[in-house]
Amino acid sequence: MQELDALLAHSGKLPALPRSVALLLAELAHAQPDLRRLNQHFGQDPVLAARLLALANGPAFQMARQVAGIPEALALASGQQLRTLVAATAVSTAAQAPSGVRLAQFAHYSQQTARLARALAGQLPQDQVAAYTVGLLHGLGELLLRLGMPEEMSAIDALVSPLDARRGLVEQQILGYSYAQVSARLAERWRLPMRIVEAMRYQNEPLAENAGEPLAAIVHLASWRMRAHLAKLDEKQMADSFPGDVGLLVGLDIDMVLQQDPFDWRGQPA
Known part of the structure; x- marks a missing residue:
C-alpha cells in the first residue's frame, strides 16, 4: 500500500x-x-x-x-x-516527539505487555524470547502514525485514547488499516523473523483465517490486560471485555491471564 x-x-x-x-x-x-x-x-x-x-x-x-x-x-x-x-x-x-502520546507511558505499557506476553508464552509453551519481542514492539506503528499523520491521529484521539482497547478497530474503520499493520511493515523493513511480523500483523485479529501464528493471540491477550488496567476496568468490566474466543484458541482463560501478571502496577508512569 x-x-x-x-x-x-x-x-x-x-x-x-x-x-x-x-x-x-x-x-x-x-x-x-x-x-x-x-x-x-x-x-x-x-x-x-x-x-x-x-x-x-x-x-x-x-x-x-x-x-x-x-x-x-x-x-x-x-x-x-x-x-x-x-x-x-x-x-x-x-x-521530534510524536504528538498526543506520552513516551514514558507508552514505553512502560510496551514493556509490561512484553513481560506478560513472555509469561503467557511460557504457559503454552511458546517461544518466550519471540513473545517478549512481539510484546515490546507491537505498538510501534502507533508512534509512526503520529509522526507521519498527526492530524488524522488527533482526530482519532477525539474518539478513543491512544492506548484504548478499541484503538486498532477505530483506526481500521477510518484509515483502512491500523497500527498493527504499520508495526508489521516496520518489522518487515527491519528484517525481523516472519513469525514476529505475522504476529504483529494479526495482533488485533488473531482469529482471522490467515492468522496462523499463536504469538498473535498471546500479544492480543497481553495487550488486553494492559489496556484494561490503563482504563481502570473493574472485575466485572474485565470479565465482560475479556476476549474469550482468543483465549480459547491458545488454551488460556481469564484467570490464567490475570494470574500471570509479573509486575507491580504501582510503578506505572503518570
Whole structure:
C-alpha cells in the first residue's frame, strides 16, 4: 500500500526515551559494558530494541537465521556498533516527539505487555524470547502514525485514547488499516523473523483465517490486560471485555491471564 510505504519514510525519526538513551550511553562508555545492564536497558525501550534487532538482522552480520531477541542481538554487536546505534537514536529523540502520546507511558505499557506476553508464552509453551519481542514492539506503528499523520491521529484521539482497547478497530474503520499493520511493515523493513511480523500483523485479529501464528493471540491477550488496567476496568468490566474466543484458541482463560501478571502496577508512569 502506497500510503504505508510513505509512512515508513518516517521510521528513522522514531524517538526513544531520553532516560534509556542516557543510561545506555553511560554504560557503553565503560571499557567493558555489562551485558546484563545492556539487555535491561534495551529491553525497556521499544524503539531502541527495534533498532538493535534491525542491526542484528542487517547485512553487517548475514546470519543464517534471523535474530528474534535482544540477548542474541547483543551477543553479535560490537561496542562501537552499539554506541553508534544509540547515538543516532539520541538525535531522533531530541528532534521530534510524536504528538498526543506520552513516551514514558507508552514505553512502560510496551514493556509490561512484553513481560506478560513472555509469561503467557511460557504457559503454552511458546517461544518466550519471540513473545517478549512481539510484546515490546507491537505498538510501534502507533508512534509512526503520529509522526507521519498527526492530524488524522488527533482526530482519532477525539474518539478513543491512544492506548484504548478499541484503538486498532477505530483506526481500521477510518484509515483502512491500523497500527498493527504499520508495526508489521516496520518489522518487515527491519528484517525481523516472519513469525514476529505475522504476529504483529494479526495482533488485533488473531482469529482471522490467515492468522496462523499463536504469538498473535498471546500479544492480543497481553495487550488486553494492559489496556484494561490503563482504563481502570473493574472485575466485572474485565470479565465482560475479556476476549474469550482468543483465549480459547491458545488454551488460556481469564484467570490464567490475570494470574500471570509479573509486575507491580504501582510503578506505572503518570
